[in-house]
Amino acid sequence: MKIHRAYRYELDPNEEQRILLVKHAGAARFAYKWGLVRWKRSTKPKVSAQMPSNSIAN
Structure with a gap:
């Protein structure tokens, strides 16, 4: 039987540490x-070419 444990910590930064945490x-x-x-642009489907103007659209 596996035992799962969780730990909870509370940060109490001073003003300088708080500023650094916000910057991070x-x-x-x-x-x-x-x-x-960048990922969305690289995975966007590529449109090969526009339809010719003389094609029939439905």
């Missing part, structure tokens, strides 16, 4: 969104 979170968010945009 902002940088991580920026990097995540930057990577997400």
